[in-house]
Amino acid sequence: MTAAGFMLAGAAAQAQENVGPFECKDCHGAEYAVWENTPHAESYKDIHKRDLADKVTDALGERSMKRSDTCGQCHYTEAPNKPGGRVSNNFGPSCESCHGPGSEYINIHNVYGPKGTKKEDESAEHKNKRYEESTAAGMRWPRWRKDIPAMPASQNYAVAQNCFNCHGMARDSLDAETAGKMLDAGHPLNPDFELVKYSQGQVRHRFYESQSENPEMTPAELSRFFVTGQAASLVQAANALKKTDHPKYVAAQNARADKAKAALEATGLAEAKALIADPTEEKARALVAKIYTEDMDLTAQVGSMLPAKSDYK
Incomplete structure (x- = not known):
């Protein structure tokens, strides 16, 4: 699938529906067990009880955080509370918050061929088709596979x-007026959010080859993921700055952009320089495609910027 096709698939996924994390549990039990103990899952229990939640919802004219469409975009998963159950903000950020609403891809992405076909017996042709169709149905895959032509x-x-849609308050669906009201009410906006730091700690679930092994990234993988995060951060910050002139919002997004530019400049790559000059998704994808297809190890360039393992969240 081309980059353009991938973006179209992502847009189409917005019309899909969440099925709920329990629908993922049977096949992805190890991942589910990790998720259950993360702030993403735990926050559902009490985040709406905090004083700040009342201040923000009052500023938005909302009755409660759990019933708020605005808050639900990031703080909840709107899904049935059980198979066939009531659809509401029934979970914190969960599987589909990251991998996309699953109603269309859930019966595609883990079917390896005719009934009874095991994963290890899947043909290369079927695997390529499975990845392509799952992506078109709205799934965001967690890694690139060199052996699958359909995987960009x-x-x-x-x-x-x-x-960064959530952690940078940069969702397209969050309008400037609403963002300003949230910030004035004390809603946090963390310009220091960084992909490696927040993805490789409590939420790490890299059970790619086995449900018993959750390997850490190698230094080379960390360097690529760090640069990928900085590319996304810069594009999101640039887009967010077009929304509003709210002082807190502008200051935070400029801080994000400055950090991202410094990291990207350090790579010395022409694609990074092009992205800095014109922060678009197309240019960000070109940079990310280069560092992965060429299996780059950028540790020498950005290693000093990577968070210490002890600082992982």
Whole structure:
């Protein structure tokens, strides 16, 4: 699938529906067990009870955080509370918050061939078709696979971009007036959010080859993921700055952009320089595609900027 096709698939996914994390549990039990103990899952229990939640919802004219469409975009998963159950903000950020609403791809992405076909017996042709159809149905895959022609090398960008949608208050659906009201009421906006730091700690779930092994990234993988995150951060900050002139929002987004530019400049890559000059998704994807297709190890260039493992969230 081309980069353009991947973006169209992502847009189409907005019309899909969440099925809920329990629908993922049977096949992805290890990942589910990790998620259950993360702030993403735990926050659902009490975030709406905090004083700040009342201040923000009051500023928005909303009755409660759990019933707010605005808050639900990032703080909840709107899904049935059980198979066939009531659809509401029934979970915190969960599987589909990151991998896309699953109603269309859930019965595609883990079917390896005719009934009874095991994963290890899947044909290369079927695997390629499965990845392509799952992506078109709205799934964001967590890694690039060299052996699958349908998997775009820039696809890790989509994962990073999705994180910054919420952690940078940069969703397209969050309008400037609403963002300003939230910030004035004390809603946090963390310009220091960084992809490696927040993805490789409590939320790490890299059970790609086995449900018992959750390997850490190698230094080379960390360097690529760090640069991918900085590319997404710069594009999101640039887009967010077009929304409003609210002082807090502008200051935070400029801080994000400055950090991203410094990291990208350090790579010395022409694609990074092009992205700095014109922060568009197309240029960000070109950079990410290059560093993954060429299997780059950028540790020498950006290693000093990577967070210490002890600082992982």
